[in-house]
Amino acid sequence: MNPPAALPLFGPQFREDLASLLAWRRDVRHFRAEPVGEETMEELLAAAQLAPSVGNSQPWRFVRVRSSALREGIACHVDEEVARAGAALAARRDEYSALKLHGLREAPEVLAVFCDEGTEVGAGLGAATMPRTREWSVVMAIHTLWLAARARGVGLGWVSILDPAHVTALLQVPQDWRLVALLCLGRPQEDDTVPELERRGWQARLDWRTHVSER
Numbered sequence: 001m002n003p004p005a006a007l008p009l010f011g012p013q014f015r016e017d018l019a020s021l022l023a024w025r026r027d028v029r030h031f032r033a034e035p036v037g038e039e040t041m042e043e044l045l046a047a048a049q050l051a052p053s054v055g056n057s058q059p060w061r062f063v064r065v066r067s068s069a070l071r072e073g074i075a076c077h078v079d080e081e082v083a084r085a086g087a088a089l090a091a092r093r094d095e096y097s098a099l100k101l102h103g104l105r106e107a108p109e110v111l112a113v114f115c116d117e118g119t120e121v122g123a124g125l126g127a128a129t130m131p132r133t134r135e136w137s138v139v140m141a142i143h144t145l146w147l148a149a150r151a152r153g154v155g156l157g158w159v160s161i162l163d164p165a166h167v168t169a170l171l172q173v174p175q176d177w178r179l180v181a182l183l184c185l186g187r188p189q190e191d192d193t194v195p196e197l198e199r200r201g202w203q204a205r206l207d208w209r210t211h212v213s214e215r
Helices: 012-024 038-048 068-087 090-097 133-151 164-171
Strands: 060-064 109-116 155-159 177-186
Touching: 012 133, 038 060, 038 133, 060 133, 068 090, 068 164, 109 133, 109 164, 133 155, 133 177, 164 177
Parallel strands: none
Antiparallel strands: 060 109, 109 177, 155 177
16 A cells, blocks of 8 residues: 655645635636637646545536537527526616626637436435535535636636526436536636626625624
């Protein structure tokens, strides 16, 4: 048996760089046309595979949407859902209509991310009493990919105004796969430490202290 690897020392510079990475992680909607590159995509997907998961089940399933017809079909569906959602936001309709809520037509890469609810990997450990932990594990993989992308100058946008059943049907994936996220990836047109929704006055970042309590 090989001896365990020595734990790396994460010093002050690394912690500062990590804090900077977290601050610069943005939800991107405006993309440049240049491709991400196959080598970079492989690095990002390999990084996502390092995410923690319940029972080490690794239930994430990434589908790269390469077909232009499928991409356009998904984009048209999201446009319809965006319009429907905007109609329900009467009090803030003008603000809502000014937001760009997806980059499905511009982003060089589109990923649909699913949770394989029927996976036998991990033998169900940890998911028997809280089945959604598999889905949360997928979110961890997405966040891992997100940070790895940002570290390489690649932006990511999470598209959530959609009907999961409709997108799942379009992509014809196995029955046990549940859609968790639709992601756009590409080089951002511009970078900013302030989220776009905050810059546009939709919602400011709250103080972390307001989200912590004691019992």
